[in-house]
Structure formats: C-alpha cells, structure tokens
C-alpha cells in the first residue's frame with residue numbers, strides 16, 4: 001500500500017475542468033443568489049450535466065463513483081466559488097451515504113436512477129427540534145404495522161428539503177432504548193403524509209434550501225428500511241464519517257476563495273504610500289492563511305484516503321472537519337480584515353464567505369462534537 005501527495009493526470013484534468021466551471025458559472029452569479037435567496041436551479045442543472053451532482057453514486061446508474069480523494073478535490077474547487085450553490089450536490093451525497101452502506105442492490109435501484117439520470121435531489125433527514133448533536137435522542141417514531149412502518153415526527157434544518165425527491169430518514173422504534181432502536185428508511189417525498197414546513201432564512205449559504213420536513217403517519221414498506229431493524233444509528237455514524245472529509249474539503253474551498261481575494265487586494269491596495277502587502281503584519285496574516293489552508297488540505301486528503309483504503313477512521317474524519325471548519329472561519333474573518341472597510345461591504349465577496357463559513361462549524365457535527373469524538377479517541 002503506497003502513499004502519495006500528487007493527483008494523477010485524470011484527477012488534474014478534472015480539477016482544471018471544475019475550476020474553470022467555478023470561475024465561469026458559479027463566481028459570476030454567487031452574489032445574486034446570496035442576495036435574492038433564490039434556489040440556484042440553473043447551476044444545479046449545470047452541475048448535473050458536468051457529472052458532479054451526486055459524486056458518490058455508483059457507475060451503473062451513470063454516477064461518477066469518484067474515490068473519496070477525488071470527490072473531496074472536486075468539492076474544494078466548487079466551494080471556492082460558493083458554498084451556498086455547492087451544498088446542493090453535497091447534500092445529495094450525504095443523503096446517499098446510508099443507502100450506499102446499508103442498501104441492497106434493489107434499494108440502490110430505487111434510490112439512484114432519478115438522482116443520477118434525471119438530476120433529482122435528495123435529503124438526509126436526521127435533525128429534529130429536540131435533537132441535533134444528540135442523534136441518539138431523536139423522537140421521530142417508526143411503528144411496525146404488518147409489512148409496513150408508520151413514520152411520525154418532525155425533522156428540521158433539512159438541506160434540499162423542499163426540493164427533494166427522496167429522503168433518508170432516521171426514526172426510532174423505542175426512544176427509551178436510545179441509539180440501539182433506530183432505523184433508517186428511504187422515503188419518497190410524494191408519499192401521503194410527507195409535507196414541508198417552513199424554510200429557514202439564514203446568515204450564510206442563503207440560496208440553499210433548508211426546511212422543516214413533517215412525517216404524519218407516513219406508510220413505508222419494510223423493503224424501504226436500510227439494513228436490519230436497529231442499524232440506523234450505526235448507518236448515521238458511518239455516513240458522518242464519510243461526509244466529514246468532504247465538509248473539510250468544502251471548508252478549504254471557501255478559505256482558498258477568501259485567501260485569493262485578500263492576497264490580490266493586498267497587492268493592489270495602497271496605504272502610507274505602499275502596497276499593504278508590503279506590511280509585515282498583512283503578510284503574516286496571508287502567510288498564516290496559506291499555511292493553515294495547506295494543513296487542512298493535507299488532513300482532508302488523508303481522511304479521504306483512509307476511507308478509500310477501507311481504513312475508516314472516525315477520529316481522522318472528525319479532525320479533518322473540525323480543523324478545516326475552524327480554519328475557514330479564521331481565514332475568512334482575516335480576509336475581511338485585510339480588505340478593511342471594503343471587506344465589510346457587499347461589493348467584495350469576503351463578507352459572504354465569512355457568513356458562509358459559520359455553518360461549517362455547526363452542521364454534520366459541531367466543532368465541539370468533533371472534539372468530543374477526538375477526545376474519546378485520544379484518551380482511549
């Protein structure tokens with residue numbers, strides 16, 4: 001088993017393609033979508049045409065079946081442009097993780113074709129009003145009724161929620177039994193009893209759709225359950241272990257975008273008769289940004305590589321996400337600082353990047369929860 005620090009020719013070519021796409025198709029429209037909060041359907045369709053709509057989907061459904069290393073590389077490139085636009089395909093991937101880990105071939109046949117071929121969207125529905133970090137404590141129930149389950153409960157903050165064609169939904173058979181009594185289900189959004197509640201107006205990632213999804217006596221056949229009864233929590237944790245490196249890559253993308261704006265601005269902006277880039281205080285901020293971006297990139301690449309080698313490491317996944325998300329918050333904040341008053345205004349993209357970054361420390365496990373996971377691992 002080898003270890004390398006370079007992408008191969010195919011990966012480099014893909015990276016160039018996605019970088020060009022980001023420059024030409026995402027960066028010019030990001031401010032419009034941030035201000036209007038419109039869902040970016042045209043860009044979502046273009047990402048589907050480019051093949052990055054659900055990057056972990058298997059090849060037999062026209063999916064790209066990218067390795068984790070490759071899909072993280074692509075994620076960094078699109079998030080350099082706009083996290084709000086890029087989050088839609090990332091949510092498709094997250095929703096698909098429990099299906100990839102727990103699904104049978106028949107279940108894959110039900111889940112993937114509409115996403116891969118028709119460009120439909122999917123959502124991962126775990127969080128509830130009373131349980132976010134504490135996944136073991138969810139209250140949505142799944143009660144067995146012959147060959148069916150009846151799902152009842154409310155999920156909140158669901159990315160893609162209003163536009164999703166299908167959901168992966170975590171529910172409990174018996175809340176008093178905690179995480180051992182949970183199951184994951186695939187649910188068609190058109191099933192009777194599924195409805196969408198309010199959409200959130202957010203600080204950042206404003207064009208992405210985040211909504212409440214309500215399950216009111218939703219009848220789901222037992223063939224839609226992923227894995228055995230009681231496997232739900234395990235599948236949720238596997239999904240998070242796989243998704244955290246790509247959220248780390250998204251963080252690196254946002255930070256890289258902010259760094260580039262700040263560096264270019266510092267080269268041009270004059271104060272006291274000099275370019276501000278010539279002041280050591282500014283140079284050191286840029287140096288710290290570059291150093292921390294590179295360290296975060298290496299960490300997500302290692303976490304992704306471990307996943308590809310089937311050496312899934314929950315602590316490394318958590319480290320990559322936590323380190324990169326905290327770094328993105330610092331880097332975008334310093335990018336605003338380097339642009340001074342202009343940084344605080346909407347004519348430049350760094351204030352948006354700073355607002356967007358905040359979510360990276362919150363979803364798919366807050367930075368505190370990542371430290372809980374890492375802490376448990378280091379103390380054995």
Ligand SMILES: Cc1cc2nc3c(=O)[nH]c(=O)nc-3n(C[C@H](O)[C@H](O)[C@H](O)COP(=O)(O)OP(=O)(O)OC[C@H]3O[C@@H](n4cnc5c(N)ncnc54)[C@H](O)[C@@H]3O)c2cc1C
Pocket residue numbers: 091123124125126127131132133134156157158159160202205210359362363364365366367368369372
């Ligand atoms: C824009 C957006 C999109 C989202 N998309 C999705 C989605 O698609 N699907 C989905 O299921 N969920 C989604 N979420 C939900 C997200 O994953 C949760 O918000 C997140 O896990 C935190 O849960 P919470 O909001 O309930 O906060 P809480 O769990 O209530 O945490 C509040 C605070 O307490 C801290 N805390 C909690 N427990 C501990 C502990 N043990 N030790 C130390 N500190 C702790 C947290 O770090 C945090 O600072 C999304 C959220 C947002 C805002």
